Amino acid sequence: xxxxxxxxxxxxxxxxxxxxxxxxxxxxxxxxxxxxxxxxxxxxxxxxxxxxxxxxxxxxxxxxxxxxxxxxxxxxxxxxxxxxxxxxxxxxxxxxxxxxxxxxxxxxxxxxxxxxxxxxxxxxxxxxxxxxxxxxxxxxxxxxxxxxxxxxxxxxxxxxxxxxxxxxxxxxxxxxxxxxxxxxxxxxx
Amino acid sequence: xxxxxxxxxxxxxxxxxxxxxxxxxxxxxxxxxxxxxxxxxxxxxxxxxxxxxxxxxxxxxxxxxxxxxxxxxxxxxxxxxxxxxxxxxxxxxxxxxxxxxxxxxxxxxxxxxxxxxxxxxxxxxxxxxxxxxxxxxxxxxxxxxxxxxxxxxxxxxxxxxxxxxxxxxxxxxxxxxxxxxxxxxxxxxxxxxxxxxxxxxxxxxxxxxxxxxxxxxxxxxxxxxxxxxxxxxxxxxxxxxxxxxxxxxxxxxxxxxxxxxxxxxxxxxxxxxxxxxxxxxxxxxxxxxxxxxxxx
Numbered sequence: 001x002x003x004x005x006x007x008x009x010x011x012x013x014x015x016x017x018x019x020x021x022x023x024x025x026x027x028x029x030x031x032x033x034x035x036x037x038x039x040x041x042x043x044x045x046x047x048x049x050x051x052x053x054x055x056x057x058x059x060x061x062x063x064x065x066x067x068x069x070x071x072x073x074x075x076x077x078x079x080x081x082x083x084x085x086x087x088x089x090x091x092x093x094x095x096x097x098x099x100x101x102x103x104x105x106x107x108x109x110x111x112x113x114x115x116x117x118x119x120x121x122x123x124x125x126x127x128x129x130x131x132x133x134x135x136x137x138x139x140x141x142x143x144x145x146x147x148x149x150x151x152x153x154x155x156x157x158x159x160x161x162x163x164x165x166x167x168x169x170x171x172x173x174x175x176x177x178x179x180x181x182x183x184x185x186x187x188x189x
Numbered sequence: 190x191x192x193x194x195x196x197x198x199x200x201x202x203x204x205x206x207x208x209x210x211x212x213x214x215x216x217x218x219x220x221x222x223x224x225x226x227x228x229x230x231x232x233x234x235x236x237x238x239x240x241x242x243x244x245x246x247x248x249x250x251x252x253x254x255x256x257x258x259x260x261x262x263x264x265x266x267x268x269x270x271x272x273x274x275x276x277x278x279x280x281x282x283x284x285x286x287x288x289x290x291x292x293x294x295x296x297x298x299x300x301x302x303x304x305x306x307x308x309x310x311x312x313x314x315x316x317x318x319x320x321x322x323x324x325x326x327x328x329x330x331x332x333x334x335x336x337x338x339x340x341x342x343x344x345x346x347x348x349x350x351x352x353x354x355x356x357x358x359x360x361x362x363x364x365x366x367x368x369x370x371x372x373x374x375x376x377x378x379x380x381x382x383x384x385x386x387x388x389x390x391x392x393x394x395x396x397x398x399x400x401x402x403x404x405x406x407x408x409x410x411x412x413x414x415x416x417x418x419x420x421x422x423x424x425x426x427x428x429x430x431x432x433x434x435x436x437x438x439x440x441x442x443x444x445x446x447x448x449x450x451x452x453x454x455x456x457x458x459x460x461x462x463x464x465x466x467x468x469x470x471x472x473x474x475x476x477x478x479x480x481x482x483x484x485x
Contacts, residue, residue, distance in 0.1 A: 021233070036304065062257045064292040073292040074257035079338040079375050102338070103375040103434065124240040125338065125377030125433055126466035128257040129247035147306030148296050149257075161240065163233055163435070173233075177436050178373060181428040185370045188424045189353065189363045 005159075009053025010097040012117035018164045020171040024121060025159040029139070030100070032059045034078055036150040037143065038086040041094070048142035048152065051094040055121070058083065058101035060149030062128070063138065070138040072155070074128035077102040080120070088112035104165055104174030113168050120166035122173075134160045190276045190478075198277070198478030202284035202330070203293075205480075206262075209332045209470040210254045210293045213245050214485035216404040217381075217442070217467045221245065224379055224432070224439040234437025241432070241465055252293075256377075256466040258336040259294040262316035265402060267329040274320050277328075281318070285310050294334075319395075331402055331471035331484065339376035339464040344368040345393060348456040356456045358413070361386055362420060364458040369425045369441070374434020377464035381405065381443040382421070385459045386414075388449035393459030400445035401463050402471075404485065407445075414446045421446075432465075442467075 006014060008028035018024065031049055033041075033056040041047060061075035080087075080101030087105060090096060091112040098118045099105075102125035113119060123131060139154040165173040190198075213221075221242060228235040248255040264281060268274060286309045288294045298307045298315040310316065323329075346353060346364040353367055354360035365384055372380065383400035385393045409415035421444040431437025442465065451457070471484030 023236070060257060060295065062254055062259070062292055062295045074254040074295070076257050078258065079341065081375060102377065103373070122433065122435075124237050124244070125374075126256040126336075126464055127240050127244040128254055129251065130240050130244045132253070132257075133247065146304070147299065147308075149306070163236070165435070173436070174374065174434060177430060177434055180436075181373070181430045182370060184428045185366050185424070188366060188427075 008055055010055065011053065012097070015097050015117050015119050016168050018119050018167055019169070020164055020167050020173050022164040024162050024164060026055065026121070026162060027158050027160070030055055030057045030155045030157050030160070032057045032061065032151070032153040032155065034058050034060055034150060035082055036146040037152055038083045038090065040143070041090055042086045047094060049154070051096050053095060053097055055098045055100060056090070056096055057155070058099060061153060063148055063153070070141065072132050072135045072138055075132040075135055075155070076126055076128035077123040079103045080105050084108060091116045091118050100162055104172065110166055110170065110172050110175070113166055114170050117168050119164050119168060121162035122165040123162050131160065134158055190273050194478045195276060195280050198280045198474070199284050201472065201474060201478055201480045202281050203287050205330060205332050205470060205472055206284060206288040207252060207293045209334055209468050210259055211248045211252045212470070213255060213467065214469055216406050216485065217465070218245060220405050220442040221465060224442060227438050228432070232437060233435035234431045234439065237432040237435055238439070254293065254295070255468060256336055257295055258338065259297060260334040260336040260468070261340065262294070262310065263319070263333045263335060263398070264316060265319045265331040265399070267321045267323045267325070269326050269328070270322055270324070272328065278318055281316065282311055285316055327481065328474040329471065329484070330474065331469070333398070333401065334468040336464055336466065339380065339462045342372035342376040342462045343394070343460055344371060345390060345457055345459045348458065358417060361458050362417060365421050365444070365460055366424060368460040368462065369428065369430070372462050373430055376462040377466060378430060378434060379432055379439040379442045379465055381463040381467055382441060382445065383461040383463065384444065384446040386446065386448040387451040388457060388459065389455065390457060392449060393457045394461065396447055396449050397459040397461040400447045401461060401469065403445045405443040409446065411448070414448065418444045418446050
C-alpha cells in the first residue's frame with residue numbers, strides 16, 4: 001500500500017491529487033474541533049486560530065496536566081456525521097483543506113469537498129493509542145470553557161495515519177458501502 | 190464497612206477501572222485476531238484490523254485508554270444480603286474521580302442543559318450503578334465503559350413494523366439486521382450486539398446491555414436464541430460493511446440475544462451496539478474489599 005505524505009497547511013493542489021482509498025500520513029499542526037466548536041462557528045463566532053489550509057480533527061482527547069503543560073493520553077477520532085449540518089459551511093468560510101474523523105459524512109460535506117477542494121480523512125476509530133503516539137506535542141488550547149473534550153487543541157503530529165474515504169472529486173467510500181450493504185441486507189429481509 | 194475495607198475497596202475499584210479502560214478482555218482480543226485472518230491482504234479492512242490490534246497492545250502496555258471516549262461508566266454489582274451498597278457507591282465515586290485525575294478516564298460528564306463538564310465524571314446519572322442482591326457470600330463487580338459513538342447507534346424497534354415484519358422470529362431477525370445497516374461504520378466496527386426481545390422500553394435496553402456481559406465465545410442456553418445469534422452473525426458478515434465501514438468480511442464480532450416477558454400489547458426488540466473497543470472487565474472481591482479473581 002503506497003503512502004502519500006501530506007503536511008499542513010496543505011494546498012488545494014495537494015488535496016485535489018488525493019483519491020478515495022489513498023493511505024495518507026499527515027505531518028504538521030492539527031486543530032481538534034467537534035460538536036461544540038462547529039456549533040459556535042455556525043453561530044458566527046470567529047475562530048481563535050487561523051484555519052486557512054488546516055485540517056480539523058474530530059476528536060475529544062484525554063489530556064492530563066503535567067509540568068505546566070498538557071500531555072495527550074488518548075486521541076482517536078469521534079463520529080463525524082454529527083457535524084454534517086455545519087461542516088460544509090466551515091469548508092466554505094474558513095479555508096480548511098479537510099477534516100479527520102470516523103464513520104464518514106453525508107452529501108452536503110461531499111459536495112463541499114468537491115466545491116472548495118477538501119478531503120475527508122478517516123482515522124481508525126477507537127485506536128486512541130496509535131493516534132496519540134503520533135502526537136509529538138500539545139502546542140496549546142483554545143475555547144477551554146467548552147470542557148476539555150470539546151476544546152480546540154493544537155496538536156503537533158508526525159505521520160498521523162489516515163485513509164481518504166471522501167475526495168474532492170465526488171468519490172465517497174461510505175456512499176458505496178452504504179448502498180451495497182443495503183442491497184445485501186434488504187435481500188435477507 | 191470498616192475504614193480499612195473502604196480504602197481497600199477504593200484501590201480495587203480504581204484497578205478495575207484502569208484495567209477496563211486499557212486492557213481489552215481476552216475473548217475480544219481472540220475475536221479480533223480471528224477476524225484479521227479473514228480479511229484480504231492489503232485491503233483497507235486488513236489495515237484497520239492491524240491498527241486496532243496494534244492499538245490494543247499499546248494501550249495495555251502503557252496503561253492508557255484504548256479509546257479516548259471512555260464512555261458511560263456502568264457498574265453491574267452483585268452483593269450478599271446485608272452488604273452496604275451505599276458505601277460501595279460512595280467509594281466507587283471516589284475511585285472514578287481518582288481514575289479521571291490519572292487519565293484512565295476522560296472528563297465525560299456534561300450537564301445536558303448548560304453544557305458544563307463536571308470535570309470529574311461525577312454528576313446526575315454518572316456513573317451508573319445496577320445493584321443486585323444474591324445469596325452468595327461475596328461481591329461481584331462488572332464494569333463496562335461504553336463509548337458514545339456505539340451508544341448512539343443502538344436502536345429499539347416496535348413490532349409489527351412496516352419494513353421489518355411481524356411479531357415473530359423473522360421480524361426480530363430483520364430488526365437486528367436493520368440496526369446493523371443503520372450503524373454502518375459509525376459505531377466502530379467490527380461490533381458486538383447485545384439484544385433483548387421483549388421487556389418495556391427501559392428494561393429492554395437495560396437487558397440488551399446485560400447480554401454484553403456474556404463472553405463472545407459462550408453458547409446461548411436457549412437453543413432458539415442461539416440459532417438466531419448464528420443467523421445474525423452469518424448475514425451481517427455477508428453485508429460487506431466491514432471494519433470501520435471500509436468494506437470487508439467482518440461487520441460483527443459477536444451477537445448475544447436474551448428475552449424478557451412483555452405485555453400483550455407491546456413487542457420491542459432492543460439492540461445495544463458495542464464497538465470493537467469492548468471495554469468490559471469484572472472482579473470478585475474478598476471480605477476486605479481486595480480483588481479475589483478477574484472474571485474475563
